[in-house]
Amino acid sequence: MAYSRVHSDFPSQTVFKKFVVMLLFFLTLLYFLQYLTDRCSKTPTSVRTTDQAIRSFASDLKADELQSLSRKRLIQKWADKSGVGYHRGSGVEYTGSDSVVFGPWADFAVASQSEMRFPSSINTDVLMNFQYPGKRDSGTLSLLGEGIKRLPQALIIGVKKGGTRALLEFLRVHPDIRAVGAEPHFFDRNYEKGLEWYRDLMPKTLEGQITMEKTPSYFVTREAPARIYGMSRDTKLIVVVRDPVTRAISDYTQTLSKKLDIPTFESLTFKNRTTGLIDTSWSAVQIGIYAKHLDNWLQFFPMAQILFVSGECLISDPARELGHVQDFLGLKRIITDKHFYFNQTKGFPCLKKAEGSSKPRCLGKTKGRTHPNIDPEVVQRLRDFYRPFNMKFYQMTGRAFGWDG
Numbered sequence: 001m002a003y004s005r006v007h008s009d010f011p012s013q014t015v016f017k018k019f020v021v022m023l024l025f026f027l028t029l030l031y032f033l034q035y036l037t038d039r040c041s042k043t044p045t046s047v048r049t050t051d052q053a054i055r056s057f058a059s060d061l062k063a064d065e066l067q068s069l070s071r072k073r074l075i076q077k078w079a080d081k082s083g084v085g086y087h088r089g090s091g092v093e094y095t096g097s098d099s100v101v102f103g104p105w106a107d108f109a110v111a112s113q114s115e116m117r118f119p120s121s122i123n124t125d126v127l128m129n130f131q132y133p134g135k136r137d138s139g140t141l142s143l144l145g146e147g148i149k150r151l152p153q154a155l156i157i158g159v160k161k162g163g164t165r166a167l168l169e170f171l172r173v174h175p176d177i178r179a180v181g182a183e184p185h186f187f188d189r190n191y192e193k194g195l196e197w198y199r200d201l202m203p204k205t206l207e208g209q210i211t212m213e214k215t216p217s218y219f220v221t222r223e224a225p226a227r228i229y230g231m232s233r234d235t236k237l238i239v240v241v242r243d244p245v246t247r248a249i250s251d252y253t254q255t256l257s258k259k260l261d262i263p264t265f266e267s268l269t270f271k272n273r274t275t276g277l278i279d280t281s282w283s284a285v286q287i288g289i290y291a292k293h294l295d296n297w298l299q300f301f302p303m304a305q306i307l308f309v310s311g312e313c314l315i316s317d318p319a320r321e322l323g324h325v326q327d328f329l330g331l332k333r334i335i336t337d338k339h340f341y342f343n344q345t346k347g348f349p350c351l352k353k354a355e356g357s358s359k360p361r362c363l364g365k366t367k368g369r370t371h372p373n374i375d376p377e378v379v380q381r382l383r384d385f386y387r388p389f390n391m392k393f394y395q396m397t398g399r400a401f402g403w404d405g
């Protein structure tokens, strides 16, 4: 009997096996199709500490959340008007080489080489009297309720020309994010000035708000990971990455815009043009070896504490990338599709309403420059050079950014 049952089950088992194999094949095919066609939709690894998850969950549930949000905004506006904060509460003025920008967002488009100086009218005594808890601020409000200056809990650490300014300006729309406008360059150029100097640059924040800054050169600064870890091992790190070849050309275009008599991109790319040996000591090339720089960060921070934003997707679908960033920061998804429109003249997504304004805003003219034409052979040579590093980077981050296809 037993034999005959096994025997009679045999054809149905074979059919079942075939079905499983076909199903697996179908699912694999589906996965690859999605992988190839929809790079921007790949959900990056995000971290949410238990604390953040609870906070975010609680904020979903709280009925009085909206009330509290508008209260926070009101208090913040009041604090800004009180005159203690300068330039969106950052406490600094800008006199940078890349700050010569025109049009809307001119005040935001302050990039890499910005110098900072304190306004002479700032009342340092008042600031010194704030209660500064230890490294890990508990977020106590001062008696006036205008918030306190805290060290950043999240940093946009790179990459130069990746789209870092766009990301920061988009994030500032979120009521729970407060950011410094200029690049403080603390962990690379100004480290000897000390953490109190750094903290003083920060805008005031209320309990639950996140303080941020962006300095794209941190990503390639050898000492930066250890220094940031020293400030707080919980710091969340965000890196906006972009096709390293386009990034290099963008970097070169920026240098060219300041100094017209520099050698051509083609000549700077090679150590020896005839042998085709790439000059990896040229910073425009070096910055794009993302896998190498990332290795340095992984000596101090776990991968789950670093979020990689696709510079390309930030242009093609900003709301989706911003969704990932808000999740990563443990914030409610407040910045959505509704906040953006595509400006045909600029050729980039812009904000329908920027923070603290009711008018549409695009980034300044130094963002979205026209790139010079580069010899296609040189571009191809660079693509070949970066390919293995890109593959390694995709492997390390678990996201295929699609620069080699």
Ligand SMILES: Nc1ncnc2c1ncn2[C@@H]1O[C@H](COP(=O)(O)OS(=O)(=O)O)[C@@H](OP(=O)(O)O)[C@H]1O
Residues within 6 Å of the ligand: 111, 112, 159, 160, 161, 162, 163, 164, 165, 166, 216, 249, 250, 251, 253, 311, 314, 315, 348, 349, 350, 362, 363, 366, 367, 368, 369
């Ligand atoms: N919305 C929007 N508007 C304008 N520009 C945008 C936007 N999103 C991304 N980008 C791209 O950002 C590139 C500049 O990158 P960064 O802001 O990181 O540059 S910098 O390192 O701070 O100088 C800049 O590079 P270039 O196009 O080469 O100028 C833009 O391509």
